[in-house]
Amino acid sequence: MSITSFSFPTSIRFGAGARKQVAAHLLEQGLKRPLIVTDRALGALPVLAEFRSHLGGLDVAVFAGVFGNPTCSQVMDGAAAYKAHGADCIIGFGGGAALDVAKVVGVAATHEGDILEYVWDHPQVRAISNPLPYFVALPTTSGTGSEVGRSSVVSENDTHLKRVVFSPKILARMVFADPELTLGLPPAVTAATGMDALTHNVESYLSPAYHPLCDGIALEGTRIAAAALHTAVTEPGNLQARSDMMMASMMGAIAFQKDLGAVHSAAHALGAVCDLHHGLTNALMIDTVMAWNYEAVPAKFDELAHVCKVAGGGAAFVPWLKTLKASVGITGTLASHGVKPEHIPRMVEIAVKDICHQTNPRPCTAADFERLFQAAM
Structure with missing residues (x-):
């Protein structure tokens, strides 16, 4: 299977082995310190280690703090990990929950306040006004399609109500859609x-x-x-x-x-x-x-x-x-x-x-x- 490139509107590289092109792509952008945002289960599985083996030349950190229906606190913890690593870009790696968190970790890392203040229906919604970190997405499930979405769904910590951050600014700059990453799904x-x-x-x-x-x-x-x-x-x-x-x-x-x-x-x-x-x-x-x-x-x-x-x-x-x-x-x-x-x-x-x-x-x-x-x- 060959890898096909197209945009609609997100730039997408689709095909078996697409994950192997991530490092070269980031280096071409002058980026060297990615934070991988993934979920707790994937963080402990060989599929993440295998992906990391293709990231030569990059200084990689991992935030594997996503679990269940993702919450606002997970976003804020991810933003803290981004700052602690001195990261210059974000790699979202996982299913819909991990990718939804990854999409707005950059918002929380570069803007003031809690991520809840950026949901579309907040009474005093904050604008996403600062430049966001370069973000690429790799889906490991075939369900939400979050990798090509312009919204992030996260739950309130206490009530578990789902809230939505919506902005074209949080779209991935490149999606690496590699179906080989889904072969191990139960x-x-x-x-x-x-x-x-x-x-x-x-x-x-x-x-x-x-x-x-x-x-x-x-x-x-x-x-x-x-x-x-x-x-x-x-x-x-x-x-x-x-x-x-x-x-x-x-x-x-x-x-x-x-x-x-x-x-x-x-x-x-x-x-x-x-x-x-x-x-x-x-x-x-x-x-x-x-x-x-x-x-x-x-x-x-x-x-x-x-x-x-x-x-x-x-x-x-x-x-x-x-x-x-x-x-x-x-x-x-x-x-x-x-x-x-x-x-x-x-x-x-x-x-x-x-x-x-x-x-x-x-x-x-x-x-x-x-x-x-x-x-x-």
């Missing part, structure tokens, strides 16, 4: 992150916002993910399937500048209240929400069914989703994953306040979210 992680990528594409396409460019990307991303996910999970060494899922993940993140929908609002609430993996929460909610959305945009469901090669048209799309989930090992209800009836009122409160459902194809009230959560129990 099947359950491959499945959950893959369902996240599929959800991004599906919800972006169903959003009523006008953006035909994103519609085209979302439909193609859906087609690619639908064809590749089962193989990526059941044949973990299949590099083509891994490559396809990495591309579908990036396409979903590019497409969702058009916005998302009620699946994500529900997933964010589940993550905040029950601390469940984001990809898993999307997978647990997608068929319930899509069944509810169908009557609003049946023609769009026909298109989704067409690209996914689902016989029976749009009405068969939700049953197909359930079959796909089961085929990659995602089974059970919210209750079987630890969600309790008493969690629902708080989840409804959070979901209603979440911005994603504002572009759901069918308006979603608090009563609707309550019914959706109960239906998924």
